Amino acid sequence: MSKSIYEPLTESGAVALAVRLGLFPEGTPLTCREIGDGNLNLVFHVVDQRTGSGVIIKQALPYAKVVGESWPLTLKRAVIESNALRTFASYVPQYVPTVYYSDESLAITVMEDLSHLQIARKGLIEGKTFPLLSEHIGEFIAKTLFYTSDFGMNQQQKKQLAQQFINPELCKITEDLVFTDPFFDHETNNFEPELRHDVEALWKDEALHLETAKLKRKFLTEADALIHGDLHTGSIFASDTETKVIDPEFAFYGPFGFDIGQFFANLLLNALSRKEHEQAPILHHIEKTWDVFSTVFANLWNEHNVEPYAKTNGWLQDLLHDIFVDAVGFAGCEVIRRTIGLAHVADLDGISDKQTRLEAKRRALQLGRTLILQRDSLRNTKDIFTTFAQTSAEGYLA
Ligand SMILES: Nc1ncnc2c1ncn2[C@@H]1O[C@H](COP(=O)(O)OP(=O)(O)O)[C@@H](O)[C@H]1O
Numbered sequence: 001m002s003k004s005i006y007e008p009l010t011e012s013g014a015v016a017l018a019v020r021l022g023l024f025p026e027g028t029p030l031t032c033r034e035i036g037d038g039n040l041n042l043v044f045h046v047v048d049q050r051t052g053s054g055v056i057i058k059q060a061l062p063y064a065k066v067v068g069e070s071w072p073l074t075l076k077r078a079v080i081e082s083n084a085l086r087t088f089a090s091y092v093p094q095y096v097p098t099v100y101y102s103d104e105s106l107a108i109t110v111m112e113d114l115s116h117l118q119i120a121r122k123g124l125i126e127g128k129t130f131p132l133l134s135e136h137i138g139e140f141i142a143k144t145l146f147y148t149s150d151f152g153m154n155q156q157q158k159k160q161l162a163q164q165f166i167n168p169e170l171c172k173i174t175e176d177l178v179f180t181d182p183f184f185d186h187e188t189n190n191f192e193p194e195l196r197h198d199v200e201a202l203w204k205d206e207a208l209h210l211e212t213a214k215l216k217r218k219f220l221t222e223a224d225a226l227i228h229g230d231l232h233t234g235s236i237f238a239s240d241t242e243t244k245v246i247d248p249e250f251a252f253y254g255p256f257g258f259d260i261g262q263f264f265a266n267l268l269l270n271a272l273s274r275k276e277h278e279q280a281p282i283l284h285h286i287e288k289t290w291d292v293f294s295t296v297f298a299n300l301w302n303e304h305n306v307e308p309y310a311k312t313n314g315w316l317q318d319l320l321h322d323i324f325v326d327a328v329g330f331a332g333c334e335v336i337r338r339t340i341g342l343a344h345v346a347d348l349d350g351i352s353d354k355q356t357r358l359e360a361k362r363r364a365l366q367l368g369r370t371l372i373l374q375r376d377s378l379r380n381t382k383d384i385f386t387t388f389a390q391t392s393a394e395g396y397l398a
C-alpha cells in the first residue's frame, strides 16, 4: 500500500481500496457515494448494503475544491488531519472519529463513519439545539489545548510535536481569508451589492485595521498549543447525546483562543439567523462553552501542570482573561469573513427573504467590528450577549 502513487479516487476506486484494506469481510456487497460538501476535499462513504455499516475515506485533492485547479494546495494536509485526529484521540477519544488507516502518498484518511450524527451547522439551521454540544466542545478544547501546551506536556516534546504540525499552506489560507482579505478590496471577497456601502466603510476603518492586525500577529506567532484551526459548526457532528469533531486539516501550533473564537463566531452567526425568541439556546451554548472550558482547563492546570510557575498567584486568572479576550477578537474576524469573504455560511446565506438576509449580514458586520474593537473591555460571555443585542439592522454604519 505504501508504494501507491497519488491519483484522485473514484467511487469504485474507494470500494476497491476498502476491500484491499480488509475493512469489510470478503464478498460483502458494498456501495459508495462521494458525499463531500466541504470546500477542499473528497469524502467517500462506503457502505455494507446488508448491515448498513460503513467507513469514510477522505482524500485531499492537490487543489482547493471550492476554487478549482487554479488554487493548488498541498496534499500534506491529509497527514496533518490524520495525525491531529490521532493526537486528539489520545486525550479525548470520545470526541473524534477513530482513524482506521492513513496513506500519505494517496493523501487519504480512513475513519469511523459518523452518519448516525448530523453536522451541527445543518441541525442548528433546522432549529435543533443539541443540548450537550457546548459541554462537549468546551471539554474538547480545554483538554486538547492543555495537554498539548507547555503546561500539560514535557516542554521539549512539545517543541517536537509542534514541528510535526508545521502547516504553512493551510495557515496562509486562514491568514488571508480570515485576517486580511475581507478587510481590504480583495478579489476573493464575495458579497451582495447592497452591502457595498457597509463593506467599503469597513475597508476604510483604520481603527479596525489596527486591532485586526494585532489579532493576525497573534495567529502568526503564538504557538501555545495544538489547535484544530477550523472549528466551525460544519466541522462538528452532533446528536442529543454525542459530539464528534472532524476535519482538523488546519491544525497547527497556534494561539489558545483561536478554536474558542471560531466556535463562538459560528454560534453567533447562527443566532443572527434566528428570530429573537429562538436565540436563547445558542447564546446559552456560548456561555456553557466558556464555563466548561475555563473550569476543565483550570482543573488540569491545578492538578497536572508541569511548569514550576503554575502555582504563582494570579497567573491562571491572567491567562484565562487573555484567552477570553483573544477568543472574542478572533470571533469578530470570523464573523466578518463568513459574511463578506470567500467561504460563507449557510446560516446567513440560507435566509431566503432578501431584506431579512441583508439585515442579518449588516448586523454581522457590526457585531464583528465591535467584538474586535471592544474585546479588551468585554469581561465575560454576558458582555458578548449585550454586544450582540445592541447590533442593529442598520449594521456597520449605524
Ligand atoms: N467521519 C465521517 N462520517 C460521516 N460523514 C463524514 C465524515 N467526515 C466527513 N463527512 C461528510 O463529508 C462532509 C465534508 O467533510 P469535511 O471533513 O468537512 O471536508 P472538507 O475538508 O472538504 O471540508 C461533511 O460535511 C460530512 O457530511
Ligand SMILES: CSC[C@H]1O[C@H](OP(=O)(O)O)[C@H](O)[C@@H]1O
Pocket (backbone or CB within 6 Å): 037, 038, 039, 040, 064, 066, 173, 174, 177, 230, 234, 235, 247, 342, 343
Ligand atoms: C479555500 S478554503 C476556504 C475555507 O474552507 C475551509 O473550510 P472547510 O474545509 O471546513 O470547508 C476553511 O474554513 C477555509 O477558510
